[in-house]
Amino acid sequence: xxxxxxxxxxxxxxxxxxxxxxxxxxxxxxxxxxxxxxxxxxxxxxxxxxxxxxxxxxxxxxxxxxxxxxxxxxxxxxxxxxxxxxxxxxxxxxxxxxxxxxxxxxxxxxxxxxxxxxxxxxxxxxxxxxxxxxxxxxxxxxxxxxxxxxxxxxxxxxxxxxxxxxxxxxxxxxxxxxxxxxxxxxxxxxxxxxxxxxxxxxxxxxxxxxxxxxxxxxxxxxxxxxxxxxxxxxxxxxxxxxxxxxxxxxxxxxxxxxxxxxxxxxxxxxxxxxxxxxxxxxxxxxxxxxxxxxxxxxxxxxxxxxxxxxxxxxxxxxxxxxxxxx
Ligand SMILES: NC(=O)C1=CN([C@@H]2O[C@H](COP(=O)(O)OP(=O)(O)OC[C@H]3O[C@@H](n4cnc5c(N)ncnc54)[C@H](O)[C@@H]3O)[C@@H](O)[C@H]2O)C=CC1
Ligand SMILES: O=C([O-])CC(=O)C(=O)O
Numbered sequence: 001x002x003x004x005x006x007x008x009x010x011x012x013x014x015x016x017x018x019x020x021x022x023x024x025x026x027x028x029x030x031x032x033x034x035x036x037x038x039x040x041x042x043x044x045x046x047x048x049x050x051x052x053x054x055x056x057x058x059x060x061x062x063x064x065x066x067x068x069x070x071x072x073x074x075x076x077x078x079x080x081x082x083x084x085x086x087x088x089x090x091x092x093x094x095x096x097x098x099x100x101x102x103x104x105x106x107x108x109x110x111x112x113x114x115x116x117x118x119x120x121x122x123x124x125x126x127x128x129x130x131x132x133x134x135x136x137x138x139x140x141x142x143x144x145x146x147x148x149x150x151x152x153x154x155x156x157x158x159x160x161x162x163x164x165x166x167x168x169x170x171x172x173x174x175x176x177x178x179x180x181x182x183x184x185x186x187x188x189x190x191x192x193x194x195x196x197x198x199x200x201x202x203x204x205x206x207x208x209x210x211x212x213x214x215x216x217x218x219x220x221x222x223x224x225x226x227x228x229x230x231x232x233x234x235x236x237x238x239x240x241x242x243x244x245x246x247x248x249x250x251x252x253x254x255x256x257x258x259x260x261x262x263x264x265x266x267x268x269x270x271x272x273x274x275x276x277x278x279x280x281x282x283x284x285x286x287x288x289x290x291x292x293x294x295x296x297x298x299x300x301x302x303x304x305x306x307x308x309x310x311x312x313x314x315x316x317x318x319x320x321x322x323x324x325x326x
Contacts, residue, residue: 004035004066006121008081010112011088012040012070013049015235016129019242020085021053025062029246030083030253037067041077041088074115081120083253085245086112086140089130091236098131098188098226099317109136110324113143122147125252125289128154129245133187134265134279135317141267141279142325149277150291153252154265156191156281158237158244159183163193163222167200170218171208177201182283183222183263184303185310186317191281192306193222197297219306256286261294272299272307278314 007024011017017040023029024036038057042050047070054068071077078084089105092098109128116124124147128137133154141152164178171177179202182194195214198205206214221228229237251262261283270276271293283294299307318325 002034004037005030005082006037006039006080008039008041008077008084008120010041010074010077010084010086011130012038013042013046013053014087015091015238016087016241016245018053019239020087020245021057022060022062023242023246025057025060025065027062027064029249031250032064035064035066037069038065039069039071039077039079039081041071041074043088044072047072074112075119078112078115078120078124081116081124083249084116084120084124084126085129085249086126086136087129087245089136092131092230094227094230098133099135099313099320101131102135102317102320105130105132105136106139106321106324109139110143113140116140117144117146120147124151125249126152127245127248127252128152128265129241131187132317134281134314135321137265137279138277138318139321139324145326149267152267152279153248153291154187154279154281155241155244155248156183156187156263156265157248157251158241159187159191159193159222159225159281160263161240161244161247162225166218166221167195167198167205167209170213171200173200178205179260180283181263182261182297183281184307185281186314187265187281188310188313189223189227190306190310190313191223192303192310193219194303194306196300196303197283215302251286252291253289254286255288256284261285264291266291266293269293271295272297274307274311275315278311278318280311280314
């Protein structure tokens with residue numbers, strides 16, 4: 001049996017965590033041979049609810065669950081953490097864009113970035129789920145100057161999974177037939193699901209769909225899927241968001257499948273002309289616990305226009321939180 005690793009989860013009494021924690025503890029995220037210690041962070045008024053969640057985790061008798069820490073102190077929750085899933089943040093309601101949450105949520109990520117910088121493992125892998133995820137990840141990253149910026153990522157895997165499911169359904173296939181999906185940019189309504197490099201049954205996806213359907217139905221459906229869930233469910237996506245967080249961390253830690261890639265919001269190194277330092281979603285291949293941007297993809301005018309629009313939005317969000325970026 002391997003030595004246990006420390007997994008910090010914030011917002012641990014919230015609705016996403018109620019799906020997420022049980023799957024981490026059962027080995028879905030890091031493998032069935034990797035014991036975990038869960039280090040759970042909540043705000044003080046939610047500690048009682050958190051206690052109930054921890055009781056349920058105990059009651060599952062998960063063989064891989066080597067310990068549970070519960071705290072309202074970020075320095076306790078992030079202490080020596082090898083992984084951190086930053087979920088704790090306010091969700092949006094009907095009629096809001098995710099960036100409307102910036103004011104409410106941004107301060108959380110500057111405080112948590114500082115705490116991570118101070119007490120977490122130097123090799124920590126951070127996934128930001130709380131919205132607006134990309135800019136919150138940027139805030140956390142910039143407040144953790146002693147940690148490699150590559151270790152701060154934002155979740156666009158839910159968009160990636162949605163894009164695969166919508167495409168498979170349209171073509172009468174299953175998600176198993178879909179490879180090399182790409183989400184570019186922001187986890188927002190400007191994100192760009194790109195079918196030009198995607199393959200269905202080994203053949204180019206863009207060539208298998210009608211351009212009108214792609215531009216006018218598919219892209220808006222993927223972009224607006226979060227809002228559609230809020231409208232239907234009366235609350236934002238939770239189980240599917242937790243599932244995507246598991247997928248993101250598993251790919252990063254254990255590697256992507258041969259001949260395929262995933263979408264991750266990561267620190268831009270200037271690839272594809274995207275401003276350096278933004279947390280932008282790119283197609284990535286993961287190996288040995290590290291990610292690499294897939295290089296050399298051709299970008300046509302249709303794609304460039306959309307990649308730039310979502311980049312511009314991210315630059316605006318960054319400028320709106322300048323005061324939180326040391
Ligand atoms: N990136 C993505 O694809 C997705 C992101 N989200 C976002 O994830 C976030 C969480 O969503 P839900 O779990 O549905 O919300 P929720 O409201 O059910 O849970 C959030 C939890 O965070 C806690 N919290 C608030 N401030 C905190 C702090 N400073 N430290 C620790 N915990 C804190 C709250 O007490 C609450 O228990 C929202 O911002 C939502 O918009 C949701 C779905 C997908
Ligand atoms: O739409 C929201 O606010 C929640 C979310 O990020 C998603 O479901 O993609």
